Amino acid sequence: MGVEDIELRERSAAARARRTVEDAVPMSPATYPRLSNESLRQALHKMHLIRRFEESAEDAYMRGLVHGTMHLSIGQEASAVGICAALEPTDYMTSTHRGHGHCIAKGAQVSRMFAEFFGKEDGYCRGRGGSMHIADVSTGNLGANGIVGGGIPIAVGVALSMKKQKRSSVVASFFGDGANNEGAFHEALNMASIWKLPVIFVCENNGYGMSTSTERSTAVKNVAERASAYSMPGIVVDGNDFAAVVAAAFEAVERAKQGGGPSLIESKTYRVRGHSRSDRNRYRTKEEIETWLARDPIGAFERQLLRQGVVTVSEIDAIRADVEREIADAIAFATASPAPTVEELTRYVYSD
């Protein structure tokens, strides 16, 4: 297949992308039987915090404050916050290289996240992990992962651990569409199913594994169809619709907590930014990106909450102002944090 063919296919893929959520479970007027108005305002706050954290991290990167690369999840906030809204602080999570949103959604402090990005001792990984390994064990986040699909079997092991220890916690395993073609994904889903483990597999399908579209990489139309091969429920949701994600998440968490075993949620969404800092956006069209920009999950959620009278315009303004303050404070904290010393280079390789 030549480049032109690929471009042609990708352009038609762009048209398909607009229809991508057609298979999603239709949500007629958003209702939140399990979330209080306060929880909904907190969810909106977290979505803004993720967005501004990533925009600020991107800015810090441009100014040379962040070493290496980063993978931004701008446009995917509803998916991260929606899944985590159904989780307790005692529940666990494994994440991906595009994991900033998951980390914040599960409850991490942006100050320690910035400190990690700046390579500082106060960072969640003491400056040893950076963006790609961001974790916060205190909130059950066992870490982002630099290996596509790497966290999925680990999540299954955590779920096995919960079952063996008769603990009621569940595990959410986030991964992207790219991971659905890794062997680890298939092995993990199979084991979770045969042992009926309390794990929620969350495929955030943003349409591309780096530059390769799901149409070119994946034999099924919807990743959720893979669930049937492992005898578990699979559901497609519009990942930019907070209400749809939340509903699917609560259902899967409840099933897991009641001993009903794993579920697979495919959250169809879109990353507005490139794969990483090196991305030149040659595999998709401006039109496609604009289509998805118009489906921005934060704006949609705000409009919905306003319509339902959950928030007022001035409350939204207050949330935005709070977020700006938090980000500024966090960056100041991270900037002032000490750097690790070279004398401690090999510390943490083994337990002391």
Next chain:
Amino acid sequence: MSTRTEERSVLRPQDACAAHRRIRSRATGARELSYAQAIQEALAIAMEADERVFLMGEDIGVYGGAFQVTGDLVQRFGPERVMDTPISELGAAGVAIGAALTGLRPIFEFQFSDFSALAMEQIVNQAAKLRFMLGGAVSVPLVMRFPSGSGTGAAAQHSQSLEAWFAHVPGLKVVQPSTPYDAKGCLLAAIADPDPVMIFEHKLLYKMKGDVPRGHYTVPLGEARLCRPGRDVTIVATSIMVHRSLAAAKELAGEGIEAEVIDLRSLRPLDRDALTSSVKRTHRLVCVYEGVKTLGIGAEISASIAESDAFDYLDAPILRLGGAECPIPYNPELEKAAVPQTPSIVAAVRDLVHGRR
């Protein structure tokens, strides 16, 4: 870990005798067990003492394991704690890591060490690095056992000695017990260890018998063992090569060559002190191991001596005897020729001591 390693006393010949006396005295209640039985006993002791410990692997339940190491443990501890996994080495390794991260002490039996290649991602990218990547926020107390080595006619994909691959990775510990006593003691030490430990067990050793004390004891990970003192040459060997080297040393003694034999026992951490102190006494070094010779553990041992103050003591070039530059062949004569055997060790050491190398 590093502190403990550095503080460890250096092995001297008199220590060897003392160590043997200690083992004998502690071994009141010892009886003869096979290497496989010694491992099984360690597994049972650990599971009895600590409910967090459980076993997972392919066909380790009612089948008893491909080499009958787990045997009837499933009847005693039940299928929840002696867990058969699907044939999914990559996924199951990840499952073991997840369990280890959250309060359990999994012991994962790979059916053959060759299948570690299927799980390389989880072992090398995840288990070895999670603690470091998360700045010490987690640890991975995971034990992995690997039946390995040639001599069973199982050919190229069931006979490899891959321990050096993993010994190259910071974050992993890699041990190769050569006796039933060490098999039990190293395993119990590995289970108590907070970090991932890989134990490579030579398949030909499973039926080998030796004195094994009853009850719980540990063999520290990272300490070499002086098996036989000698003045003329140091033979550093691993796993089954320890026994072939001891047989070679016995034969050489008849010719007036006294070889010192050191069982390395652990590739990572590596007991460099035991190596340098021995070479300073004998002035000659031969490394014997089954893994492929090139870029194997012998290269690291040789370099350790070349970089140390023991270098000046050398009276002869360092010699490596390792696996041939080919996969393990099926034909029994070719298979034997692919790895060091007692006669080849005798010949090489004799030539070295007589200055013919």
